[in-house]
Amino acid sequence: MSATDHIREIEAALSCAPVARDAFVVESWRRCVEQHGLDPARPSPAYIVPETQLRAHQERAQRLTSIARSGVAELFRQVAGQNYVLMLTDAQGVTVDFFGDANFEEDLRASGLFLGADWSEAQSGTSGVGTCLATGTAVTVHQQDHFDPHHIPLSCSAAPIHDLDGSLAAVLDVSLLRSPQPKSTQALALHMVTSAARRIELANLMAGMRNNWVLRFSARPEFLEVDPEAALGIDDSGRIIAGTHHALALLAGAEGAPVLGCPVGDFFSLEVEDLPAYSRASPSEERRLFLASGRCVYAHAIAPQPATRPRPVPMPPLPAPLAALHAGDSAVAKTLRVAANLAQTDLPIWITGASGTGKERLARAIHKVRDETAPFVVLQCADFPERELDDILFGDGRGQGGLIRAAQYGVLFLDQIDELPRNIQSRLARAIGDDGIRPAHGGAPIAVRAKIISASVVPIAQSGLRPDLLYRLSGAALALPALGERSDFDGLVDRLIRRITLAMPLSYRLSEAAREALRARIWSGNIRELKNTLQVAVAMAQEGIIDLDHLPAPVVAPARTCLPTAQGDLEQMLIRSGWNVSRVARARGVDRSTLHRQMKRAGLRRP
Structure with a gap:
C-alpha cells in the first residue's frame, strides 16, 4: 500500500466508510486527528527525548523497571x-528500558525502537505503545494500522502493566x-507480551506486599503455585490494599464496584x-474460594514476612x-557498572585486557552513553613510526589539525598506549596537562577538551x-x-549467533x-576469534543446526613457523613482551622505526 492509499484509507475511516481495520485502530486514527492534530500526509521521524529528560523518566520508573527487568x-x-x-515504556510512553540487537542500533534508533523513544499517541x-496507553488494553498495531506512514514497516504488540493501586504504570x-x-x-507475540506483563504485575505486588498478606488465585489448581492469574494484598484488618489488574477487575465486576479499602469478606x-x-x-x-457471583477459584495465601533490615x-x-x-x-557486569558511572565525567579511563577481549567495543559503548553525536577518534599507537605519530596526534602545520x-x-x-x-x-603529557596543544605557527595554546580512553594488553603498572x-x-x-x-x-x-544470523531466514542453534x-x-584470540569461528560455522551449517x-x-x-635464528629470537622477544614494540626496541638498542x-x-x- 502506498502512502497515498494509506492517507485515503484514514480519510475514509474518519468519514465512517467501512475499512478493513480493527475498531480500536479506527478510534485511534480519530484521536490522532481530532485530539492530537496529527496529519498522515506529514510523516515525522521517531522522536528520541534528550538524555537529561530520559534520565528523569528512568529515575521515576526505576522501581518498576528493576522489578520488570528479569x-x-x-x-x-x-x-x-x-x-x-x-521496549518497556513508562506511563507517558517514553522507552525507559530496551532490549535489541546492538548490530542494528542505527536502524532501531531511526525507527524509534530504541531507548528514549516517545511512543505516546x-x-x-497510532502505535502499539500509544494505543495501549490510550485504551488500557493489550493490542497489536501491524504495519498499515499505524497512523504515521513513517512507522508502517513496523509490527508492534503491547500490553499494559498496572501498579498496585490499579493505575496504568x-x-x-x-x-x-x-x-x-x-x-x-x-x-x-501478543499472548507472550500479555503474559509477561501479568507476571511483572505479580512480581511487583509480591515485592510491595512483603509485610502484608498476599492472596494469589487461579481458575485452575494445577497453575496456582507456578503461574497464578491474579493476586491481592490484604492488611491485618482484612482490607484489600493492593491488587493486580486482573484481580481488581474480577472483583469489581461489570459494575466497576470499588475494591481497594474494602474488606476481603465483601468479595x-x-x-x-x-x-x-x-x-x-x-x-x-x-483450597477453593467462591466469589459473590458463585464463581470458584483456587487460592494460595502467603503470610506477611518477618521484619528485616x-x-x-x-x-x-x-x-x-x-x-x-x-x-x-559478574566481573564484567561490575566493570560495566563502573564504566556507566564514569561515562559522563571527564575522567580519563584505562582499559586493560588481552587482544580480542573487546577493549575498543567498550570504549565505543562509553562514548555512546556519553554522547554518541560527539566525535569518536581512534589512534592505534603501535601502527606508526614516531615522526608520523607526532603529525597524526598534534597536526603537521600544513592545515592538518591532528x-x-x-x-x-x-x-x-x-589503543596500545604502552607502544x-x-x-x-612527553608532548602528550604536556598537552593534556595545563599547556594544551601549541600550534606550529604560534598563537595561543589550545586546551584539550576530549575524554581520553587508553587501552593496552598490560596493566597500568607494567x-x-x-x-x-x-x-x-x-x-x-x-x-x-x-x-x-x-x-x-x-x-x-x-x-553472537543471533547477531550473525539476524538477517537470515533460518534460526540457527548449536548442537x-x-x-x-x-x-x-x-x-x-578471545571474543574476536570466537566471532570468526561462529561466522564460519553458520556459513557451513545449511539446515540451521551448527x-x-x-x-x-x-x-x-x-601460520609462519620457521624463521632464521636472528629473526626467531626477535619474534620470541616480541611474544614475551606481549608485542610491546617499544620495550623490545629498547632491549635491542634500536629505535622503534628500525624495529618496525x-x-x-x-x-x-x-596477532
Whole structure:
C-alpha cells in the first residue's frame, strides 16, 4: 500500500466508510486527528527525548523497571531469535528500558525502537505503545494500522502493566522492524507480551506486599503455585490494599464496584482469620474460594514476612550500549557498572585486557552513553613510526589539525598506549596537562577538551609509560577478562549467533556436542576469534543446526613457523613482551622505526 492509499484509507475511516481495520485502530486514527492534530500526509521521524529528560523518566520508573527487568530479559531470550525488539515504556510512553540487537542500533534508533523513544499517541500517532496507553488494553498495531506512514514497516504488540493501586504504570512492547506476514501471525507475540506483563504485575505486588498478606488465585489448581492469574494484598484488618489488574477487575465486576479499602469478606467467602487455611499446607485442589457471583477459584495465601533490615535500593539498569557487552558474567557486569558511572565525567579511563577481549567495543559503548553525536577518534599507537605519530596526534602545520583536536568534546581512544614513543609521551603529557596543544605557527595554546580512553594488553603498572603521562591517563582502570575466564560463555555464544544470523531466514542453534567443543577450546584470540569461528560455522551449517563438523579448526599458532635464528629470537622477544614494540626496541638498542622495518622484513605482525 502506498502512502497515498494509506492517507485515503484514514480519510475514509474518519468519514465512517467501512475499512478493513480493527475498531480500536479506527478510534485511534480519530484521536490522532481530532485530539492530537496529527496529519498522515506529514510523516515525522521517531522522536528520541534528550538524555537529561530520559534520565528523569528512568529515575521515576526505576522501581518498576528493576522489578520488570528479569522478566523482560527472559522474554527477550525467547523471542530474540525471531528478530524482535523489546521496549518497556513508562506511563507517558517514553522507552525507559530496551532490549535489541546492538548490530542494528542505527536502524532501531531511526525507527524509534530504541531507548528514549516517545511512543505516546500525541507524539507518534497510532502505535502499539500509544494505543495501549490510550485504551488500557493489550493490542497489536501491524504495519498499515499505524497512523504515521513513517512507522508502517513496523509490527508492534503491547500490553499494559498496572501498579498496585490499579493505575496504568508502564507498557511492555515487542516489535519487529519489518514483518511481511499478516497481522494474524502476531497473535503469539501478543499472548507472550500479555503474559509477561501479568507476571511483572505479580512480581511487583509480591515485592510491595512483603509485610502484608498476599492472596494469589487461579481458575485452575494445577497453575496456582507456578503461574497464578491474579493476586491481592490484604492488611491485618482484612482490607484489600493492593491488587493486580486482573484481580481488581474480577472483583469489581461489570459494575466497576470499588475494591481497594474494602474488606476481603465483601468479595470472598472468607475473613482474614481464615487465610492461614489457604497456605501450602493443604493440596491446591482443596483450597477453593467462591466469589459473590458463585464463581470458584483456587487460592494460595502467603503470610506477611518477618521484619528485616531495609533492602538496598536496586541499582539502575545499565545503559543499553553497555548492557549489550555481557551476558551474565559478574566481573564484567561490575566493570560495566563502573564504566556507566564514569561515562559522563571527564575522567580519563584505562582499559586493560588481552587482544580480542573487546577493549575498543567498550570504549565505543562509553562514548555512546556519553554522547554518541560527539566525535569518536581512534589512534592505534603501535601502527606508526614516531615522526608520523607526532603529525597524526598534534597536526603537521600544513592545515592538518591532528587527532587530538578532531576529538574535541568527544572521545580520543588511544589503543596500545604502552607502544607510544617516549618523546610523544612527553608532548602528550604536556598537552593534556595545563599547556594544551601549541600550534606550529604560534598563537595561543589550545586546551584539550576530549575524554581520553587508553587501552593496552598490560596493566597500568607494567606499561612503562613516563610517570607524568601515566598519572594523567590513569583516572580509572577497567579490566576485561579473557574469554576463558568468563562465566557467561554460553550467553555470549548465543548472542553472537543471533547477531550473525539476524538477517537470515533460518534460526540457527548449536548442537550440544558443538557447544561442548567450543567450551573446551583455548581462545587465545578471545571474543574476536570466537566471532570468526561462529561466522564460519553458520556459513557451513545449511539446515540451521551448527554441529561439530561445521566448526573450523582452532587457531593454535601463527601460520609462519620457521624463521632464521636472528629473526626467531626477535619474534620470541616480541611474544614475551606481549608485542610491546617499544620495550623490545629498547632491549635491542634500536629505535622503534628500525624495529618496525625489521619486523616488516621478517613478516612479523602483531596477532
